[in-house]
Amino acid sequence: MTALSECEINVVEMGGVEPNPKLSFVREAVKVARENKVQMILAVGGGSVLDSSKYTAAGALMDCDPWDFPMRKATVQKALPVGCILTIAAAGSEMSSSAVISNTELNMKRGYNSDFNRCKFAIMNPELTYTVSKYQTACGVVDIMAHTMERYFMPCEPTDLTDRIAESVMKATISAGATLMENPEDYDARANMMWASSLSHNDLTGCGRENALPVHQLEHALSGEYDQIAHGAGLAVLFPAWAKYIYKYNPARFAQFARRVWDCTQADDEEAAIFGIEKMAEYFKSLGMPSALSDFGLDRSCIDTLSDLCTFGRQRSVKSYIDMDFEVIKAIFEMCL
Amino acid sequence: MTALSECEINVVEMGGVEPNPKLSFVREAVKVARENKVQMILAVGGGSVLDSSKYTAAGALMDCDPWDFPMRKATVQKALPVGCILTIAAAGSEMSSSAVISNTELNMKRGYNSDFNRCKFAIMNPELTYTVSKYQTACGVVDIMAHTMERYFMPCEPTDLTDRIAESVMKATISAGATLMENPEDYDARANMMWASSLSHNDLTGCGRENALPVHQLEHALSGEYDQIAHGAGLAVLFPAWAKYIYKYNPARFAQFARRVWDCTQADDEEAAIFGIEKMAEYFKSLGMPSALSDFGLDRSCIDTLSDLCTFGRQRSVKSYIDMDFEVIKAIFEMCL
Numbered sequence: 001m002t003a004l005s006e007c008e009i010n011v012v013e014m015g016g017v018e019p020n021p022k023l024s025f026v027r028e029a030v031k032v033a034r035e036n037k038v039q040m041i042l043a044v045g046g047g048s049v050l051d052s053s054k055y056t057a058a059g060a061l062m063d064c065d066p067w068d069f070p071m072r073k074a075t076v077q078k079a080l081p082v083g084c085i086l087t088i089a090a091a092g093s094e095m096s097s098s099a100v101i102s103n104t105e106l107n108m109k110r111g112y113n114s115d116f117n118r119c120k121f122a123i124m125n126p127e128l129t130y131t132v133s134k135y136q137t138a139c140g141v142v143d144i145m146a147h148t149m150e151r152y153f154m155p156c157e158p159t160d161l162t163d164r165i166a167e168s169v170m171k172a173t174i175s176a177g178a179t180l181m182e183n184p185e186d187y188d189a190r191a192n193m194m195w196a197s198s199l200s201h202n203d204l205t206g207c208g209r210e211n212a213l214p215v216h217q218l219e220h221a222l223s224g225e226y227d228q229i230a231h232g233a234g235l236a237v238l239f240p241a242w243a244k245y246i247y248k249y250n251p252a253r254f255a256q257f258a259r260r261v262w263d264c265t266q267a268d269d270e271e272a273a274i275f276g277i278e279k280m281a282e283y284f285k286s287l288g289m290p291s292a293l294s295d296f297g298l299d300r301s302c303i304d305t306l307s308d309l310c311t312f313g314r315q316r317s318v319k320s321y322i323d324m325d326f327e328v329i330k331a332i333f334e335m336c337l
Numbered sequence: 338m339t340a341l342s343e344c345e346i347n348v349v350e351m352g353g354v355e356p357n358p359k360l361s362f363v364r365e366a367v368k369v370a371r372e373n374k375v376q377m378i379l380a381v382g383g384g385s386v387l388d389s390s391k392y393t394a395a396g397a398l399m400d401c402d403p404w405d406f407p408m409r410k411a412t413v414q415k416a417l418p419v420g421c422i423l424t425i426a427a428a429g430s431e432m433s434s435s436a437v438i439s440n441t442e443l444n445m446k447r448g449y450n451s452d453f454n455r456c457k458f459a460i461m462n463p464e465l466t467y468t469v470s471k472y473q474t475a476c477g478v479v480d481i482m483a484h485t486m487e488r489y490f491m492p493c494e495p496t497d498l499t500d501r502i503a504e505s506v507m508k509a510t511i512s513a514g515a516t517l518m519e520n521p522e523d524y525d526a527r528a529n530m531m532w533a534s535s536l537s538h539n540d541l542t543g544c545g546r547e548n549a550l551p552v553h554q555l556e557h558a559l560s561g562e563y564d565q566i567a568h569g570a571g572l573a574v575l576f577p578a579w580a581k582y583i584y585k586y587n588p589a590r591f592a593q594f595a596r597r598v599w600d601c602t603q604a605d606d607e608e609a610a611i612f613g614i615e616k617m618a619e620y621f622k623s624l625g626m627p628s629a630l631s632d633f634g635l636d637r638s639c640i641d642t643l644s645d646l647c648t649f650g651r652q653r654s655v656k657s658y659i660d661m662d663f664e665v666i667k668a669i670f671e672m673c674l
Contacts, residue, residue, distance in 0.1 A: 169498065192498045
């Protein structure tokens with residue numbers, strides 16, 4: 001604030017962004033932006049602050065409700081410029097085209113992609129993340145891994161260079177995450193994790209590949225319904241279950257993941273695939289992440305609701321190596337019990 | 338030309354760019370650009386066309402001779418926008434901030450970096466490179482490897498993620514190059530090589546590292562003096578010699594290169610380093626690249642001149658793990674005989 005005031009920049013400050021950012025906050029922020037004729041938004045925070053800023057930036061200039069964007073009722077044609085000072089490495093929103101918001105009235109968490117969602121700049125100082133808690137750091141590691149793995153595990157033509165870059169992002173993130181559980185102020189680990197967060201979601205690791213995030217779709221149902229669940233923690237539970245269900249439709253791909261990312265030496269693809277998935281699950285656990293829905297206090301009774309939410313009331317399936325319909329999604333949630 | 342004419346875009350065509358692009362051409366092109374009030378330059382070709390276009394783009398708007406830019410007599414403050422249709426994967430100029438030009442009157446090849454040298458767009462269709470000859474394809478592979486290795490081998494703080502991405506670019510390039518010697522129309526190999534050319538020189542592989550290209554400095558002396566030498570071919574001779582001279586100042590780094598890029602399993606750093614350098618030299622040879630100055634018809638008599646050119650008449654040293662002065666550079670050239 002001092003720096004901005006020294007530059008004689010008028011600032012309207014708006015705090016109070018919550019995790020799993022809320023549409024209600026965005027609607028309020030849009031009003032504030034319009035009333036004060038705000039010219040740019042400086043997002044100081046992580047994914048929730050960024051995504052709230054992106055919705056506000058478009059909402060301030062577009063003549064509709066911000067919820068229309070993820071509902072595909074309106075296409076963003078203009079938006080205020082958004083800049084960012086990043087304080088947590090996780091969502092990769094600082095370089096991504098995506099933005100997610102929760103509508104608590106409808107218990108729905110939804111997102112949309114647009115190049116208007118790209119920040120004009122992002123100031124990324126790893127030292128600003130020294131005080132991120134171990135739990136939130138671990139959630140960030142899982143989110144970075146998920147953004148990378150989900151692109152990696154889409155059905156695609158071969159993409160050798162993109163594969164190798166994705167494997168690089170994963171290996172560097174795994175190493176940084178382990179280091180940070182021991183020493184949260186390791187500059188190099190914080191720097192590598194911060195840069196990995198951007199590269200995992202700015203489409204570099206999706207070059208030549210389809211950009212869909214099937215496990216994120218499952219997780220949005222989960223933390224959309226249960227607001228207390230951190231996005232990364234939800235992914236830590238869902239990703240191994242999803243992988244155990246899906247790997248059999250492409251064991252060779254999961255075997256490559258196991259060999260290159262987890263140093264698996266098993267020759268058999270099926271065995272290697274299982275090895276890699278187990279290593280991933282063990283790693284998430286080693287970071288203190290939950291490994292089952294019961295860790296969130298949930299039991300079997302939530303499964304139908306979550307599967308219904310994820311398929312928009314059985315209205316859609318989610319693309320992966322197979323089309324995941326209600327029954328498949330239900331089976332995956334059941335594997336998380 | 339048909340597409341441009343259908344869009345009613347007036348085009349002044351200017352062909353005749355030579356390899357190791359010439360200042361004389363640029364001076365002519367600047368005149369043409371000014372006379373025709375050209376508004377943008379579309380570079381259709383590879384590094385030589387791109388670099389000529391970059392000098393022309395700045396020369397057209399700046400009130401000085403284009404040679405002033407690499408001579409540090411003028412700083413580029415404005416330039417016409419440059420777009421690109423890439424027809425050879427090699428120099429990475431389509432995404433880089435650098436541009437190199439040869440002054441044949443002075444037998445000098447020099448470059449400079451500026452964000453004005455960044456293309457506004459690059460259309461990269463791998464199929465356009467199917468007809469690139471095996472020799473030029475191999476030169477491209479060497480240039481991509483060199484851009485990546487030179488950043489990789491600069492003295493720096495640890496950069497785990499950048500290291501791994503650089504290793505990814507190298508592994509993908511090595512694989513694509515080998516494939517293309519057998520099948521020049523392998524789409525995936527052409528695509529991976531094209532994307533590697535951009536990533537090798539757009540600073541992604543230099544993130545957190547110092548951006549200096551010591552072996553390129555040696556090579557600019559060589560192909561600046563002997564115009565018939567292709568840049569990549571010059572690098573293929575110089576890189577192994579440089580590495581054999583320099584590795585002893587950081588064997589651990591060269592050992593990492595050997596283990597991660599060339600699958601070396603030797604435990605001893607010194608032995609691993611030598612193994613990696615030999616593998617690299619063998620690989621360049623396997624692509625049909627020259628391995629000694631004698632392959633260009635040169636002998637010992639050129640060495641003093643080249644060392645003199647590279648040090649600007651003993652006026653500078655070139656930074657590497659050690660400062661390379663006239664005597665070091667001479668020793669490296671001698672290792673190329």
